[in-house]
Amino acid sequence: MLNKIKLLQEEIEKFTSHNLDEIEQFRIKLLSKKGEIAALFSEFKNVPAEQKKEVGQKINLLKQSALDKVNKLKNQTVAGQSKEEYDDLTRPAETIPLGSRHPISIVKNEILEIFSRLGFTVNEGPEIEDDWYNFSALNFPPEHPARDMQDTFFIDKGSDILLRTHTSNGQIRVMEKQKPPIRTLSPGRVFRNEAISARAHCIFHQVEGLYIDTDVSFADLKQTLLYFAQEIYGKETEIRLRPSFFPFTEPSAEMDISCKLCGGKGCNVCKYTGWLEVLGCGMVDPNVLEGCGIDSVKYTGFAFGMGIERTAMLKYQVKDLRLYFENDVRFLRQFVSAY
Numbered sequence: 001m002l003n004k005i006k007l008l009q010e011e012i013e014k015f016t017s018h019n020l021d022e023i024e025q026f027r028i029k030l031l032s033k034k035g036e037i038a039a040l041f042s043e044f045k046n047v048p049a050e051q052k053k054e055v056g057q058k059i060n061l062l063k064q065s066a067l068d069k070v071n072k073l074k075n076q077t078v079a080g081q082s083k084e085e086y087d088d089l090t091r092p093a094e095t096i097p098l099g100s101r102h103p104i105s106i107v108k109n110e111i112l113e114i115f116s117r118l119g120f121t122v123n124e125g126p127e128i129e130d131d132w133y134n135f136s137a138l139n140f141p142p143e144h145p146a147r148d149m150q151d152t153f154f155i156d157k158g159s160d161i162l163l164r165t166h167t168s169n170g171q172i173r174v175m176e177k178q179k180p181p182i183r184t185l186s187p188g189r190v191f192r193n194e195a196i197s198a199r200a201h202c203i204f205h206q207v208e209g210l211y212i213d214t215d216v217s218f219a220d221l222k223q224t225l226l227y228f229a230q231e232i233y234g235k236e237t238e239i240r241l242r243p244s245f246f247p248f249t250e251p252s253a254e255m256d257i258s259c260k261l262c263g264g265k266g267c268n269v270c271k272y273t274g275w276l277e278v279l280g281c282g283m284v285d286p287n288v289l290e291g292c293g294i295d296s297v298k299y300t301g302f303a304f305g306m307g308i309e310r311t312a313m314l315k316y317q318v319k320d321l322r323l324y325f326e327n328d329v330r331f332l333r334q335f336v337s338a339y
């Protein structure tokens with residue numbers, strides 16, 4: 001009996017593990033109701049009377065040391081590792097997966113950054129607007145089709161409160177408050193009553209630009225946009241301006257860039273024209289300046305507006321607009337950028 005106790009004592013001393021299952025097996029083997037120490041207790045009645053005291057003490061000590069060992073090993077084990085290993089401050093850290101910016105934010109930030117080098121600041125206008133800021137102050141005639149319920153989301157029937165259809169409302173809000181010189185951008189969300197498809201969405205993003213000062217000319221507009229296009233689409237990019245119409249600019253133009261994919265030779269992205277339309281622009285109509293209390297004889301200015309999704313599509317070649325709104329992390333994770 002004493003020999004058996006000695007052997008078990010040695011086994012307890014030798015045993016070590018940082019695996020919780022193994023520790024549990026060890027506990028069951030020694031300390032459970034049918035374990036080896038319980039067996040010793042049941043054999044105890046056969047021990048001769050004169051040895052009972054010594055043997056009894058030894059079995060109790062054995063049981064205590066088995067319990068201590070199990071508790072000690074359990075306490076030292078964290079997540080399957082020994083505590084020393086776990087607490088090792090020199091161990092390489094576990095990697096924490098970082099999120100990434102949304103591609104629309106990346107492109108927006110890049111646009112803002114490029115224009116900030118030319119002194120443009122940022123003024124975000126409200127998404128919920130009234131007819132004045134979204135249409136009337138921008139020289140839209142009363143019967144203009146864009147004011148129709150079919151294109152514009154009104155907050156209430158018969159009300160003139162609406163979700164802005166473009167970021168041009170930002171121009172008016174800035175001109176009302178600031179005196180020229182003005183150089184500002186208004187980025188933000190816009191809303192139009194469109195069926196959702198790969199090429200259209202009822203929510204999208206625009207950046208509006210406005211520059212008002214004495215002697216601002218169409219040449220300034222063209223040079224500013226050329227600088228922007230070459231910064232965002234690459235140095236080899238060429239631009240062309242086509243005459244167009246917007247109620248708030250006169251003259252108005254649309255800007256195309258040379259197709260990045262085919263270098264202007266013609267491909268299915270540019271529909272074999274070699275050019276891609278990227279923004280609308282023009283010289284701010286004197287009516288708009290006067291409506292905001294700016295002297296249109298002393299001051300002139302230019303404005304432009306571009307879609308951020310459109311810019312992102314051209315940069316990343318992702319042509320289904322819906323992907324920008326679904327927030328599938330497998331899509332979003334692919335965009336890594338300095339912006």
Ligand code: DAH
Nearest residue numbers: 166249280281282303304305
């Ligand atoms: N607001 C126009 C749109 O949503 C874009 C635009 C065109 C803005 C010409 C401008 C501009 O400032 O001058 O289609």
